[in-house]
Amino acid sequence: MYRECPLRFEKWYRKHERPALESKHYAVFGSVIQKIFEKFYNDQMYLRGASVQQDLLDMAPIALDHYLRDNYVDWCTPFFEGTPDDTLADIKATIPSVLQAIKDFKLLGQRNRSELKVQAPLGEDTLEGYLDFVIERDGEIIIVDGKGGQKKGKYVSSDQLKFYVLLYFMKYHQVPTKVAFLWYRFAEVLDTGALNTAPMWDDVLWTPADLKRLQSEIVGVLNGIKLGCFEPKPKPKTCEYCVYAKDIQTCRPYIAMKLARKARSDARKSAVALYDKGANGDVILR
Numbered sequence: 001m002y003r004e005c006p007l008r009f010e011k012w013y014r015k016h017e018r019p020a021l022e023s024k025h026y027a028v029f030g031s032v033i034q035k036i037f038e039k040f041y042n043d044q045m046y047l048r049g050a051s052v053q054q055d056l057l058d059m060a061p062i063a064l065d066h067y068l069r070d071n072y073v074d075w076c077t078p079f080f081e082g083t084p085d086d087t088l089a090d091i092k093a094t095i096p097s098v099l100q101a102i103k104d105f106k107l108l109g110q111r112n113r114s115e116l117k118v119q120a121p122l123g124e125d126t127l128e129g130y131l132d133f134v135i136e137r138d139g140e141i142i143i144v145d146g147k148g149g150q151k152k153g154k155y156v157s158s159d160q161l162k163f164y165v166l167l168y169f170m171k172y173h174q175v176p177t178k179v180a181f182l183w184y185r186f187a188e189v190l191d192t193g194a195l196n197t198a199p200m201w202d203d204v205l206w207t208p209a210d211l212k213r214l215q216s217e218i219v220g221v222l223n224g225i226k227l228g229c230f231e232p233k234p235k236p237k238t239c240e241y242c243v244y245a246k247d248i249q250t251c252r253p254y255i256a257m258k259l260a261r262k263a264r265s266d267a268r269k270s271a272v273a274l275y276d277k278g279a280n281g282d283v284i285l286r
């Protein structure tokens with residue numbers, strides 16, 4: 001978060017100035033699926049054989065209830081269409097796809113862990129991350145990050161997984177052999193009724209240069225925090241869902257950016273109104 005906007009980081013993590021009721025509607029689906037498969041791995045439910053799918057389906061309403069008990073969800077948030085029943089149906093419909101993906105991508109090994117907390121020292125600081133799934137299988141180390149989004153790529157950066165590679169290496173002195181995103185919603189139902197899980201899987205490739213770059217960026221971030229640099233960095237993508245965006249006192253740069261964008265867009269529209277384009281692309285003044 002610091003890289004995206006130091007001010008947002010400062011308010012959220014250092015000052016803990018958080019809205020009393022921040023709706024977590026955007027995370028319901030992904031968090032509940034994640035919780036279910038965390039139990040699948042950490043409680044070794046995969047050893048149950050044929051009953052496992054039904055057991056996971058039975059767990060879905062309980063996991064959803066727990067999420068709703070611990071998090072505030074505004075079901076009427078603009079552009080978010082959903083009800084608890086729809087969401088539960090969606091979660092249940094997704095469980096077989098994730099089970100199929102686990103089979104297809106061989107995500108069970110001699111050692112399987114979920115929500116693994118990894119900490120590694122960097123100078124006088126400690127880096128920390130929670131890895132969704134870590135599978136050790138026949139000498140391979142596979143790190144998988146589950147994603148519940150409806151669109152691939154939106155709000156997801158491959159740097160997240162590259163950071164996990166770096167963290168894992170710093171902690172265990174071993175390099176993961178495979179890292180990937182697993183997109184829960186992206187299985188296709190074929191005409192035969194079978195599931196095609198290929199679209200669920202996105203490998204993340206990395207090089208030693210990526211890890212060096214990340215490490216130096218992390219050092220830069222840590223130095224920025226220590227020096228108290230918390231300048232806002234307004235960008236449409238970062239600010240869109242920032243809880244501080246509506247706070248005019250806190251975030252004047254965001255408001256200024258919006259006004260400047262509007263002025264540019266108005267100027268473009270009035271310039272377009274002054275001319276037409278001819279059939280051959282020539283500009284014809286009105």
Ligand code: SF4
Binds near residue numbers: 005007008235245251
């Ligand atoms: S609205 Fe934008 S600039 Fe302001 S704190 Fe949030 S992310 Fe930073």
